Amino acid sequence: MKFHKLIIVALKSIARNKMRSLLTMLGVIIGVGSVITMVALGEGSQKDIENDVVSLGTNLLMVRPGSIKSGGVRGGAGSRPSLSMKDVSRLKQSATLLRWVSAEVRANGQVIAGNNNWNTTITGVAPEYLSIRNYQIATGSFFTHRDCKTRAKVAVLGKTVADELFPNESPVGARLRIRNVPFMVIGVLAEKGQSSMGNDQDDIILAPDSTVLFRLSNGKFVNDISASAVSSEQMDAAKAELTALLRSEHRLTAKDEDDFGVRDQTEIIEIATQVTGTLTLLLSSVAGVSLLVGGIGIMNIMLVSVTERTREIGIRLAIGARPFDILAQFLVEAAILSLFGGLIGILSGLGAAWAVGMLLGVSAVINPTVVLIAVLFTSGVGVSFGFYPARKAANLNPIEALRYE
Amino acid sequence: MRSEQICLSQVKKIFSIGENKVEALGGVSLSIYSGEFIAVMGSSGSGKSTLMNILGCLDIPTSGNYSLEGLAVEDLNRTELADLRNTKLGFVFQGFNLLPRTTALENVELPMSYDRHCRIANPRKSSIEALRHVGLENRLNHEPNQLSGGQQQRVAIARALVTEPAIILADEPTGNLDSHTTLEILELFQRLNREGLTLVMVTHETEVAEYATRLVELRDGRLLKDEAVLTPRNAEEDLKRVAS
Secondary structure (H helix, E strand, O other), X not given: OOHHHHHHHXXXXXXXXXXXXXXXXXXXXXXXXXXXXXXXXXXXXXXXXXXXXXXXXXXXXXXXXXXXXXXXXXXXXXXXXXXXXXXXXXXXXXXXXXXXXXXXXXXXXXXXXXXXXXXXXXXXXXXXXXXXXXXXXXXXXXXXXHHHHOOOOEEEEOHHHXXXXXXXXXXXXXXXXXXXXXXXXXXXXXXXXXXXXXXXXXXXXXEEHHHHHHHHOOOXXXXXXXXXXXXXXXXXXXXXXXXXXXXXXXXXXXXXXXXXXXXXXXXXXXXXXXXXHHHHHHHHHHHHHHHXXXXXHHXXXXXXXXXXXXXXXXXXXXXXXXXXXXXHHHHHXXXXXHHHHHHHHHHHHHHHHHHHHHHHOOOOOOOHHHHHHHHHHHHHHHHHHHHHHHHHHHOOOHHHHHHOX | OXXXXXXXXXXXXXXXXXXXXXXXXXXXXXXEEOOOEEEEEOOOOOOHHHHHHHHOOOOOOOEEEEEEOOEEXXXXXXXXXXXXXXXXXXXXXXXXXXXXXXXXXXXXXXXXXXXXXXXXXXXXXXXXXXXXXXXXXXXXXXXHHHOOHHHHHXXXXXXXXXXXXXXXXXXXXXXXOOHHHHHHHHHHHHHHHHOOOEEEEEOOOHHHHOOOOEEEEEXXXXXXXXXXXXXXXXXXXXXXXXXX
């Protein structure tokens, strides 16, 4: 029988049992739909995390102090304070592949402004920090190198801090005390929102590095150094240069380990990607199982259909249909059922991905490859699960099939 | 001399039901010549259905030879048998066996859709022609449940005719019809037979068998009687007599 006739016959038989066909397809629809939704949301959240990490800073390199090792027992990262302002100035002077360098000196404390108080982290940084971490000034201004030299008691507030301490007034020009040291607010940062890890990036106070170092901290060590490489292509070279400079500054010999650690965004992205990738895989395999169940549904209905149409098969065989014609007829019917189901599933999957993405605030990324794989997979499901019933039909004995009531 | 279309020699068919072996046909030899109208009679269990199934290439003999227009059927596989049914044979059943919810025209076209060699150039035209031949040119787009039993059987006959088969096998074609419609179908068969078609018709009614040109009777899987009907009845005249 010619292929287009097979399709017409299959479509007729599907249309004859509309409700049943729809229910049969439902399994495939749900299967394909959920695979598409899961993958779209998984890839979307991956993308979101990448964007978040980029928003942490431009070509960011983060230097943290190394770990203490005494008698073979090693402390955690940062347990040995090893970074100082000298390291920062060395990097600023000698590094050729770093555009910006800034110390980060952190102090925690209760911040008091008028009747309000708030506990937050005060970070002492250089003016370059703004560029390194992609912060914008919303109102007022940022401090200058001069402020850093003079240990000026000025502060720039994150949005959260500004809202908590100055709910009804503009903080710029206001005064506040941090651990009893009086500061003047000279600016407010633009809102940056939550990071993908969930911490509030606006719950900060920035002040000149030297001010925090000497007035609020120990006066010796800085917590971290943030630097920005000149370009994303030069990240690795910049990392190597930074490491070499710090090693020479720390007078480490060739056999000494680094007493600091350098991390860049690619590592962070890799970890995040790995986590979401695993999650996506997990969810898609659950969805894949439902696709399998959908396939079994098709097989079930095709078996019913073969039994129901035994007499028709007998007639067709008697008037000269080859066993292969019967096989093809039922295979095409199963394939069309699953392909239709697959197409509806793709559409509803795209819709669901969009809707869930809107609801959860996650972006949904549609990957054409995944859609293509879903289409191929569903037609595969139809043909493979349709094969057993189709073969059963083709192998019917025409005499018995004709006698079947 | 008329040519020999079918030659059965010492055909046996044995069914095994568990341990028991049932001999449905015990060595039947039969030659059928073109242009014959044969009535096969016999009580139930006489083996006439088995004989029809073998003649119709729906089943193959356990032993013995069956040649259809010179072709040895017992050596063919399922696909070759299907092609043979498609090109050389036409079937008419007691229960009509039309596809439900499918128009008369589509039912008649069906056999040609399985013809890989497309022997019939224009299936639609030939189908309409076949339906006109059986007097149903006004019922082309009726579905089986909109047709009377006699009309359904005519559609089935048109479906059997349309592939221009060598022989038409009718298994109790009038079993489900009233006497008047039976006469109409027999009239159609006689007309087709006069036009040169070979017909084999199974029946258990003696009156129906009287319209054939040759009578074959089976009992217990063997030929009991094989004789020419000297003066076959004429269905056309009988119809006129009933009408008047």
